[in-house]
Each structure stands twice: as C-alpha cells, then as structure tokens.
Amino acid sequence: MSSNHAAAPYYFVPGPSKWPMLAGLSLLVTMIGASAWVNDAAWGPYVNYVGLAGIIAVLYFWFGDAIGESEKGLYSERIDHAYRWSMSWFIFSEVMFFGAFFGALFYARSISMPWLGDLDHKLIWPDFAPHWGGTGPAGTVQEFTTMTPFWIPTINTGLLLLSGVTLTISHHALRAGHRAMTALFLFATIVLGAVFMGFQVYEYIHAYSALNLKLTSGIYGATFYMLTGFHGFHVTMGAIMLSVILYRVLKGHFTPEHHFGFEGAAWYWHFVDVVWLGLYVVVYWL
Template sequence: MNQASGMQAADHYFVPEPSKYPIIGAVALLLFGSGAALWLNGMPAGRWVFFLGIAILVFMMFGWFGQVVRESEGGKYGRRVDKSFRWSMGWFIFSEVMFFAAFFGALFYARVLSVPWLSSGDNASMLWQGYAGAWPTAGPYASDPFTPMEAWGIPAINTLILLTSGVTLTWAHYGLLNGRRGRLKLGLAVTILLGIIFLSLQAYEYAHAYAELNLRLDSGIYGSTFYLLTGFHGMHVTVGTIMLTVMLFRAFAGHFRPDHHFGFEAAAWYWHFVDVVWLMLFVVVYWL
C-alpha cells in the first residue's frame, strides 16, 4: 500500500497556483529595454529606468526561483514535472544556440561575403580605391587604425580556464551522484572561482584593447562583431556563475539527492553550453 502510494505521488503532476511573477518580469524587461534605449540616446532618465528594470528583474528572479525551490524541496514535483523542466531547459538552451548563431552568421557574412565584395571588381576600381578588404578590417571608411586582439594571450588562458571549469563541474556532479557532498561543494566552489577569474581577465582584456590597441566598439565591422560576440558570451558566463553560486548555497543547505537534483543539472547544462560557445568563439574570432 505504501509502495503504491509512493508510485502515485511520483506520477502526479503538480499544478501551481496563479503567480504574479510573470507580469513582474514583463514590466522589468520593458523598463530594462526602454531604459537602455533612452540611455544610449543620451537621455538622463535612461540610466535610472535601466537600473530600475534590473532591480525589478532581480526581485522577480529571487521570488519566483525561490518559490520553485521550496516546492521542489517540499516534495510537490513528480516525474512528469521533472520531465517538463528538462524539456523547458533544453528549449531554452536551443534558443541561446540560435541567439549566438545569429551573431556568428553576421560575422561570417561580413568576413566571407561583404568585405571581399567591397574590394572586388567595379567596387575596388570606382568606389573604394585602395581598399584591400583583408580581415580584420574596419571597413572602407576606417580612419583610426587599430590592432586586432591576439589569440595566444589572455584568450588562450581563458580557454584553458573554461575547459578546466567544465572538468571541475563534472567532478562535482559525480560527487553528487555518489553521495560525496564534500566533493560536490568543492567542485562547485572551484568552478565558480574559475568563472570569476575568466570574467576578470576579460575585463582586463577590454581595458587593454581600448587603451592600447585602439580597438573599440565603433572600430568598424571587426570591432562591433568582436565586442558583441565576446561581450554577450561574458554576460552568459556571468549568468552561469550566478546560477552555480545559487547551486552552491543550496548544496550547503542540504538540497539535492543523487536521484533528485535537476536544478544542479540545469545549471551544469548551461555552463557546458557556455564552454562550447567559447571554443567556437576562440577559433573564429581570435584565431582565424
């Protein structure tokens, strides 16, 4: 009888009560986007609207995710809910793949198609005399020379750091599966530390690029694609580091079991996705 009741509890599908957090999140994103647009257009109120949107978004995430954690630890989720979470995280990561694919596609179009076209045929002889079209380039109208970022410096070090972080996170995961919670906590802590080191080195790289290489966001097509791709990746590393930090706090609070830890798995999926994107980015943006 107890076994049958347990199976029934595991198979039930939990239906949450109506939540206020989706509308709060929508308001936060509206303020975030409109504030950024106002700020970029030089309106003084833009930055305050932008930071208000961030504050409301953080409030929403703490409240909504905290509610999910409490429901999970309260035993309200069964196998069906777990499956729906896995599908949802899978589709979310797929949307992130498409997000980066758009920027990689823009880089491919500029580098392989448009830049050579501008320096060929009638364009070279009539419109852009003297423009060689060699990559990296700021484009035919470039006025300030810049030095492209070398691959075998900070970018190579950051590649090693992210690869190592993937190993430490997997080590932590195996510790959880084997009931070794000390390994789980240590692996998570080391992974978070590596993420912070990565972000610190990237911030130093940006300062070096602006101050010494004259490589700026407005340095033509090379500058814009470089900062958009590396900047958005850095933002994703920041999000991943925050997610892993939450997982570490939950591990210290006694959460997660070998057979029930999708919150940890979701954060790990996201971190490994960030690792793969960086490998592609290192090869395409820095190396080639």
C-alpha cells in the same frame, strides 16, 4: 530538485501567481529607462536601474517559490521531464542566438570582404583593401590592431576547459552522495569562471587603450565585442546560477537521485564552454 517523486501528485499545477505580471512590468520599466537613456534624458538611467532591480527581485522570489515547491515534494517525475525539456529548448534558443552572430561574422569576412574588394567596387572605394581589420576605406575607421590568441585568450580557454572538468567531478560526487566533494569542486568551477571574467576585463582594457580596438572599429570591432561580450555575459549568468546551486548543495537540497537544478545549471555551463571554443577559433585564430 530533491522532492520524493513517489509522494508527489500526478502533475503539480501551481496556483495563481503575481510574478509573471511583475516581470512584464519590470521589463517595461527597464526598456523605458533604456530608451530614455540612449536619447540623453537625465532621468533615463535611474528608471533603467529601477527596472533592473525589479527584474532581479522578481527572479529571486519567483525561483524561490519554485525551489520551495520542490522541497515540499510537490514535483513529480512529469515535472522533472517538463523542466528538462524546458532547459533543452532554452539552450537551443541560445545556440540560435550565437549562431546568428557567428553567421554575421562569416558573412562579413568570407562574403562581404571579397565582394567589396573585387574590380567592380574599386570604382566606389579605390583605397579599400579586402583584408580583415585595418583602417577601412579612405580612413573612415581609426587605425587599430587586431586581436591574437596569445596569451589571455589561450589562458581563458584553459580555464573554461578546466572548469568543465571540475564541474563534471562535482556532478559525479553528487551522484555518489559526497556532498563535501560536490561543494568543493563546484566552488572551484565558480572561481575559475570568475578568473576567466577577470582576464576578459583586462583584455578589454588592453584592447581599448593599447590596440585602439573599439566598437566603432568597423565590422571587426563590432563583431569582436558583440561575440565576446555576450559570451562574457553568459559566463557571468552561469556563475550566478552555479553559486545558487552551491548554496542549495550546502543546504542539502539535492539527493543522488533527484538533482535537476544542478544538472540544468551544468548543461548551461558546458554550453558556454563549447561556445567559447568556437569563439577562440574563429575570432582569435582565423
């Protein structure tokens, strides 16, 4: 946000918009295609792709309208506060999202495992061993090797921590009015995020081929891929957000006083960093 608050209206109310309706329609098409795809319908993937393309197009034009309104000076300080609260609640919803997966991991490892391994349940699965990982009762899960923190997860932790530092430096540079430094360190943050994702792709390939760790590898495989996979998706979305912000920085959209677009993306990126620290500890170390 780079608009002049003093010149903006008391509270900007946008006119009627077609984007909410088109977003809902695109989501409907996407889910119809996905449902058909998982049920082996030949047309499912194509409909799914059409829906996804529609969602991307709607987001592009919808966010473009919001940026245009900001650049025209239509956003007052009240709109700035509204955006801040909206982003705060969005991040809170993401906290709850990951909290559900962390809770499932805790329940499976700390409650279900000991409970299924006690004396009473030996009558059901005599060969079951209450330890994290393994082959499962009576060989129901193919043998696999659990993940360790060395070395890719540890390297990725360093990359994300460093990206938080570069992003903070970029923010301070923006507040000081140094656009070139802002862009340089913001670009470095995006590169670090891309390298992180490259390492995670390599880790997945190694886990699947060398360790035989799959989504079907019991509760361990399911929770590992769900937690790290959703986090990787959030890193990708964060990198896209920062790329848009970098483009806006180069276009001169932000000022040292008004730049919530930058701050909102930075909040999201720091949140992703914190989630990874939790994943690094509970998934790779415990």
